Amino acid sequence: MPSVEEHLAFFYGARPKEGQAGHDTFADFDIGVFTASGIRRFWRPQARFFLDDAEPFLPLPADQAAPLFEWGLNWCMASRPLGYLAVHAAVVARGDRALLLPGFPGAGKSTLCSSLVFLGGWRLLSDELALLDPASGLIHPHPRPINLKNRSIDLVAAFPGAALGPRYLDTRKGTIALATPPAESVKAAEDPARCLWVVFPTFVSDGESWCEEVSRAESFALIAEQSFNKDRMGEVGFKALCAMLEGARCFQIGYRSTEEALGLVDQICRESP
Amino acid sequence: MPPPAADRLIRILQAPHEAARLSLGQWEQLVSVARGGNVVGTLGERLALAGVAVPENVDRHLVGAVQLSQRQRESVRWEAHQLGRALRHLDIPVVLLKGSAYVLGDVPVSRGRLFGDIDILVPRDSLGDVEVAMMAGGWTSAKQNAYDQRYYRQWMHELPPMVNVRRGTVLDIHHTLLPLTSRYHPDPQKLFAASLELPGLAPLRIPSPLDLIIHSITHLFHEGEFHNGLRDLTDIDGLIRHFADSIPDFWSALLARAGELQLSPPLFLGLHFASRLLGTPIPAAVLARAAAAGAPGPVTFRLLDGLLGQALLPMHPDCDSAFTPTARWLLYVRAHWLRMPPHLLAMHLGRKAWMGVFPEVAKDSRPAEPGLP
Incomplete structure (x- = not known):
């Protein structure tokens, strides 16, 4: 989501990755924050948080996607052994x-x-x-x-x-x-x-x-x-x-x-x- | 041939030294796929045992899982102790099954294993007393819905799961090896009779080694969902490797015992997939004898071979093919087919579908507030 990309750029100085090809790093958490699909794209849009392929929380309003990323990352660090x-x-x-x-x-x-x-x-x-x-x-x-x-x-x-x-x-x-x-x-x-x-x-x-x-x-x-x-x-x-x-x-x-x-x-x- | 990501994990579980050449990106995939198969603790344990050098940031994940497994094994021992205390006065045998039996029986596969719940087997005519004693000991039924209660009590081989109110641990109480409505009827009395005492933990017992293997296989191949498919197949592989050398005439005894318990069909599937997917050393002659005693017809076999060959791999996008969701759905239906006669099955699936569309309580147990647990 663009708001998450802006958030990452502002707070972490990170730019969106240009494709995954040839990447050779180890990521601790495979996290995704996505816009909900279907009717939720237009009507009260929502942001969804994924760790691997699981969705541990209920979606939040789309304008809270960046805090959702931060809260979700804290949750990942506290809950994964x-x-x-x-x-x-x-x-x-x-x-x-x-x-x-x-x-x-x-x-x-x-x-x-x-x-x-x-x-x-x-x-x-x-x-x-x-x-x-x-x-x-x-x-x-x-x-x-x-x-x-x-x-x-x-x-x-x-x-x-x-x-x-x-x-x-x-x-x-x-x-x-x-x-x-x-x-x-x-x-x-x-x-x-x-x-x-x-x-x-x-x-x-x-x-x-x-x-x-x-x-x-x-x-x-x-x-x-x-x-x-x-x-x-x-x-x-x-x-x-x-x-x-x-x-x-x-x-x-x-x-x-x-x-x-x-x-x-x-x-x-x-x-x- | 499994997809490369699954194949690498399986090879490294058996030959940990092969991990020494991995790049960081490959480590990432390996750990992630291992998590999908719920074998990340086992992977950590085997790499550590083999002395393989693991990059520091990767090792954190493995060490964390190994520590969690260690802690869970302590919890299982403590839970067993509490269980024994709650049920001692009933004067009945209580047999631990699967994971808890591996821990209390000190079988090597318990190292690094991650646990869900604890399974026990008690005589069917003492179920009422067991349930009362468990409630007095602080356990309560986890399923309050009337339909779920009936589903378990009338048709299944276990009580609705019980949860300890203070520790939150989940206990499954079985009274036969397979559902009451199922097509096979193994006699649980035979398993009780062969079971072994656990010194100092009476009335708790564990199945004899042969029964432990046969029960673990039976359980896995009657499952409808395979979140722990690779973990459970890894258990079976580990049990066979552990006991094959220490029991005289192991293979003949295993085949004969499965025949006595009327469980030759699942034993065949277990041996076939352990050998095919994990390379468990099983002599070809043994596989042939197991097939003669319990293989399904050729058409069913080809179908199951395809479906289970997919579903037993880790639940991970890198292991899935376009066909995986269909395979998982067909196996879900098959598990119910094995469990119930057709009219019950139709009713049950109809009821489940209805409840999916019109839930009695629209409830999502996930936290509404994302953040710290």
């Missing part, structure tokens, strides 16, 4: 020292992740999906467009260096837009990082901001709840998460504004290097 423990979390890093922000709904994970990346100078590993390699204990980056919802769109659009794609109105998540990951993050896409800090963010509308350390056991339970494949990974996944937390310190923070959140994260990283 690739040997990684997949956790619903944003991950950012300074060099090879990573900070994990597990994703509880409404915690402001993607806004905080964007602030750290565009204002705090952190490198983006992922805004949605932490991929922990059990063998090395490292988190593997896949810096892709950052998902923004509703009010966070205007907030992030004003950050220096942030480039946003088109806005998609009336999706199931409300209005959404995607922001390009910083070029340095993309350049370092092959450099994994070790998790040193885990921060569970909470957005508070009134009262004081706060920060308290959480035990590793409690963090384990909270992160496990946010894992997509811990059960499927069995003992390997269990041990990988234990090992990751062995080397990390975990905090819960409550913040009222972006500045406060950045300040709290800075403080955590300075005090527990």
